[in-house]
Amino acid sequence: MDVSLVAAHGCRGLSTSLTLLREVARTRANLSAPISTTCFTARRSFSLNSSAFPGESSTTDVNVTQTATNSAENGYPEYHRLLPCTSFNAPPRVEHLVVLEGGPVMEYISKSLDLPPMYVADLIHFGAVYYALVCPQPPPTASSEEIRLFKKFTQPSFLIGRKSIKGKTLREAQKTFRITHIDEFVEVGTYLRVYVHPKRFPRCYEIDWKSRIIAVTDSYVVLDKPAGTSVGGTTNNIEETCVTFATRALGLTSPLWTTHQIDNCTEGCVILARTKEYCSIFHRKIREKKVMKLYLALAAVPLPKGIMTHYMRPINLAPRLVSRDCIDGWNLCQLEVLECREVSWPDADIEAKYSIEDCGWPSKKKAFECKINLLTGRTHQIRAQLADYGAPLVGDSIYMPAAVAEMANPGLNPFGKCKKEYTSEEDKENAVAEWIALHGKEPAVAIGLQAYEISWDSGKHIYNAGTPWWRQEQL
Template sequence: MASVTVAAASMLLSGGYRSLRLTAAARALGISPSAIIKHYNNHVPSRCYRSSHNSNTILAVETNSSTIDAANLTATSSSESYQNYDRLLPCPSHKSPPRIEHLVVSEEGSVLEFICKALDLPPLYVSDLIQFGAVHYALVCPKPPPNATEEQIRTFKEVTDPSVLQKRTSIKGKTVREAQKTFRITSVDQFVEPGMYIRVHVHPKRFPRCYEIDWRSRIIAVAESYVVLDKPAGTSVGGTTDNIEESCATFATRALGFTTPLMTTHQIDNCTEGCVVLARTKEYCSVFHGKIREKKVKKLYLALAASPLPTGIITHYMRPYNMAPRLISEDFIKGWPLCQLEVMECRRVPWPTTFIQGKYCVEDCGWPSQDYAYECTINLLTGRTHQIRAQFAAYKAPLIGDSMYMPAAIAEMANPGLNPFGKYKKDFSCENEKETAVINWVAQHGKEPSVAIGLQACQISWDDGEHFYNAGLPWWRSETA
């Protein structure tokens, strides 16, 4: 069978667009498509083709690029008319522009073959995207966004017409809403049928810092049911919607030589470093989630702020809008969840040197140069996304390197009242005027930091201190200890 696979691969990959029919041809030869791809990955130099979108299958597109030129393509030689395709791994040195494709399946077959045909992508690249967790599906196409074209809306209506859905046995017993729920595709051989929705993150978000870390040295503790990791800044705990390969859970699993993948029990921001608990079993994952719900888990943070804060409890209310930046209000607003933290200590420390900031890719966000920063020890009383970052910025003490919240803090200091939810908020004559002010306030915020900010989850404990762990020195102290 091995020789047949090699011969088949050579025949299938010998030229042109025949490689896009790799899966179907493999089945015709009685060979597993994954076997062909494995051979393809290991032995055959792949080729890439310019993307030519098939408007009959694409429902909607969110893209800044109509080609796969950002997939790290380089000419093999001046004598060849095709190009080399460098794999998603190792991580490329450049950053690709965002590109997300939304597709509706037009004919049954394997997901690999469908995506290759629809987006004119090499099978090897699509296989890598599936390995990364960058391909998702739903049995029934979800409703198009407001900016969808007439053709896209027409396609949606055609594939979701009740008379069409009644004929699909795969969705019997499910409501349309249940069938529109998306799931990650995990196999190149997964069967797809007409009417199914496929979302492809053609350029996944990358985490190059994963390859720079000595992961074994970041392990704080290994217990029977869990592992405690000192997470590096610039990494994702459990991955993102489009990348589960380059994550702390994946790299810690490999560093420890475990055969069963570690699982996330809680999150901290990509730009935050410090203590993270990873479960070794599904059972303990559920147990730890329960401890968090029952407030049996205590977390302390170190924050490096640009200005001093008073000790004591700081209270805000966060807008219930699941998108950054997170807006907070000093006054109670109905429906806005409570945000509370306790500043236990605030001490003056040297401002990080240029060398240290460069080493950890800490961004210069426009704060005036000064000699000292302020290291605060924080007891996090409620665990909201971006809570510490947003609350410190609201107190005109943004975290060093926080390119999202520091620009807004600077803008508010220069123009008091710019924040419609702040201390010096203005009175609005109508709701439209306030909405405009909110939009303008959001625009004052910057982008998410690429690597590190002045924030560390320095300590985690649970069960009244029975389990108690500390992180190492924060990055801003690592060169001066």
């Protein structure tokens, strides 16, 4: 069943699943047991300004219009439209709502959060609004009022009237989907998650996108991705992307498809498929290791030629931790350094243009441009491996601060070359937490990394990026 159609048409003509009711009954008997991590995690919090989760406990539900609050009074900026794009990202603001009054989604969110209707329309266009048919379980930090509302809207006596959940398990009913239309109907009990401040990419509006197109064929487009942009978008922004802007620059009537990713702060070759079919074909080539990627890395110290091997912790969070020793369950990471030559450290004007942060590196007279063959494709692999070697990338504000700390005090890295022996697992866990805390935040625009060449089918197709940003002063 198409859930988006269910939400859009008011969920008529369906009946409630007995399986779902039985699961809810079991769940309500043990609210401390997590049901789903799709929507709520320890890193997300309920808003105290939403109609669904008011800050004070109440024995009766309040009307939507009565809970609308003035943004300025609560310390939020005055909202108008998402465009033109600001030059900075606002602090995260994520609102979690349970619909108390059915109706069009844009109207409901606008009233509940006291946001201008056109601002909400922009959020929906950006992909920053999600829904689930049934409210997920609140996190451990939830208030008594939030738990009360969760219980109310997951009671079997309430769900039996929800025709939209026929044949669904609880986990299926709590799965989130993007809201795609401003007039989609949301019924009472529907969960909404609104990213009021989506992550922005102002660089998208500064780029001459036509000049970044390397090649156009019937099946794909090759893009020289600028640093400071997202290939296919983020959780809350699918508008300000390379895919969107390249599609517009070429005047295509059908949107391009993302075939692979590189970090936002990395520049270089990206393949965008023109059809869903070729997107699948290219994915298969990647899985079958028929695609070769070469990178230029601007490291702070020289690297020896040869293969570098690490093992990466299988946790999908930055920073990515790596170990030179094989650890059970950790993923193999390998790259090959093909060349390494001394170059000048980027001058102050270039650093300012690409928002290169200081990161505390002691000497900025010279850097080292290394040509790297990426043998395995892990997220942040080159960045994490080179930092562990003591050769972090220029401008890498996540990994360079930790590398500097390890240089000054060897042994801080619990998985590094000078790692210490720990007397207990608790001591090691504390050391890991302290090591993670030494890492910094994601770079604002660029780091010293370029995907400079991509090829596949044994070199039948081969493309190169332009001059890397750190050599721009030489032009």
